[in-house]
Amino acid sequence: MTRLVLEGLRRTYGPTVAVDRVDLEVAQGELVALLGPSGCGKTTTLRMVAGFVAPTAGRILIGGKDVTSAPPYGRDTGMVFQGYALFPHMTVAENVGFGLEMRRVGRAERDTRIAEALRLVRLDGYGERRITQMSGGQQQRVALARALVVNPGVFLLDEPLSNLDARLRAEVRVEIRALQQRLGLTTLFVTHDQEEALTMADRMVVMDHGRVRQIGPPEELYERPADLFVAGFLGRCNTFRGRVESPGTFRAGAIALPCDGGTPGITSAMVVRPERVAIDRTTGRLPGRIAMVTYLGGLTDWHVQTDAGTVLVTRPTPTDGDALRHLAPGDPVHLDWSPAAGRLLPDENPTDPTTGVSA
Ligand SMILES: Nc1ncnc2c1ncn2[C@@H]1O[C@H](COP(=O)(O)OP(=O)(O)OP(=O)(O)O)[C@@H](O)[C@H]1O
Numbered sequence: 001m002t003r004l005v006l007e008g009l010r011r012t013y014g015p016t017v018a019v020d021r022v023d024l025e026v027a028q029g030e031l032v033a034l035l036g037p038s039g040c041g042k043t044t045t046l047r048m049v050a051g052f053v054a055p056t057a058g059r060i061l062i063g064g065k066d067v068t069s070a071p072p073y074g075r076d077t078g079m080v081f082q083g084y085a086l087f088p089h090m091t092v093a094e095n096v097g098f099g100l101e102m103r104r105v106g107r108a109e110r111d112t113r114i115a116e117a118l119r120l121v122r123l124d125g126y127g128e129r130r131i132t133q134m135s136g137g138q139q140q141r142v143a144l145a146r147a148l149v150v151n152p153g154v155f156l157l158d159e160p161l162s163n164l165d166a167r168l169r170a171e172v173r174v175e176i177r178a179l180q181q182r183l184g185l186t187t188l189f190v191t192h193d194q195e196e197a198l199t200m201a202d203r204m205v206v207m208d209h210g211r212v213r214q215i216g217p218p219e220e221l222y223e224r225p226a227d228l229f230v231a232g233f234l235g236r237c238n239t240f241r242g243r244v245e246s247p248g249t250f251r252a253g254a255i256a257l258p259c260d261g262g263t264p265g266i267t268s269a270m271v272v273r274p275e276r277v278a279i280d281r282t283t284g285r286l287p288g289r290i291a292m293v294t295y296l297g298g299l300t301d302w303h304v305q306t307d308a309g310t311v312l313v314t315r316p317t318p319t320d321g322d323a324l325r326h327l328a329p330g331d332p333v334h335l336d337w338s339p340a341a342g343r344l345l346p347d348e349n350p351t352d353p354t355t356g357v358s359a
């Protein structure tokens with residue numbers, strides 16, 4: 001049932017290694033999100049799959065067929081480009097029909113399929129409009145229709161929501177996911193937005209400097225990141241540096257903190273998600289003082305100064321009568337977490353003594 005296979009995919013530009021030995025399998029109907037910071041090789045990976053960039057090494061298989069050197073129109077892929085890349089001088093219908101024309105689909109069938117694709121993205125009746133007469137969100141739908149109209153075996157999207165405002169983005173996110181599931185489309189979705197990836201993907205691939213750091217379902221990457229890069233890239237975390245004193249106890253300087261198991265003596269890093277930290281006025285293993293309070297509506301962030309560095313705590317905003325309701329800078333508090341919340345990771349930069357919050 002594997003639809004798309006990337007084997008040892010690599011692309012260099014002179015001395016720049018844009019993509020480095022990427023192995024990935026996407027199952028039929030699965031949505032895999034490629035996530036990573038700017039320049040990590042997401043677009044290059046997608047363009048290699050679509051056939052717009054030739055790999056320096058490696059193979060691409062679609063539906064069991066090696067398409068590594070096939071032209072874009074011989075690959076059974078539909079792509080939504082970063083920034084859409086619509087043709088501004090053409091009408092909506094001409095844009096959507098472009099791939100069909102390239103595939104030499106006859107006029108009558110083309111018109112039927114264009115109308116179908118426009119209906120799919122809820123733009124029926126807009127066919128004769130010029131691209132310049134469409135809003136950003138509508139253009140985004142035209143780009144989706146243009147990719148979908150060819151009934152692609154593999155659907156490729158490169159940051160398709162980045163030009164939309166936050167509200168529309170959240171809406172279209174749900175629409176794309178529903179459409180993808182309804183049509184059972186095998187999809188590779190590029191984004192640098194972790195929330196987008198967490199909410200939409202069956203599995204995620206976190207990339208850094210052309211390489212895959214970790215592949216897995218969203219919960220796994222968030223709860224059990226393989227390294228500090230993945231932990232820090234997906235959501236916020238508190239990072240402590242030190243060593244395991246005994247299984248379940250991590251020593252950061254003079255401070256003993258709960259951790260998830262561990263082998264005594266090993267120097268490592270420990271990460272704790274801010275929502276896993278308990279905060280209380282009187283009890284808890286790690287004493288500190290409030291440095292800053294940030295009200296986020298339903299949630300509140302407390303930055304707490306401790307002997308193990310500044311610790312970020314995120315909890316539902318306390319209601320009236322709750323002892324935490326009026327915590328203010330300078331107030332003493334106690335922090336704690338269950339051992340399972342203190343995840344031990346290899347310390348990639350053991351000479352860096354910093355301990356604290358990364359956002
Ligand atoms: N045509 C090119 N010539 C030279 N270098 C390139 C070319 N295309 C990409 N690169 C380089 O390859 C690396 C990966 O680029 P890529 O566009 O794949 O990143 P990305 O992850 O999509 O980033 P972003 O999130 O900013 O879109 C970057 O260092 C980039 O400068």
Ligand SMILES: [Mg+2]
Pocket residue numbers: 042043044082158
């Ligand atoms: Mg890109």
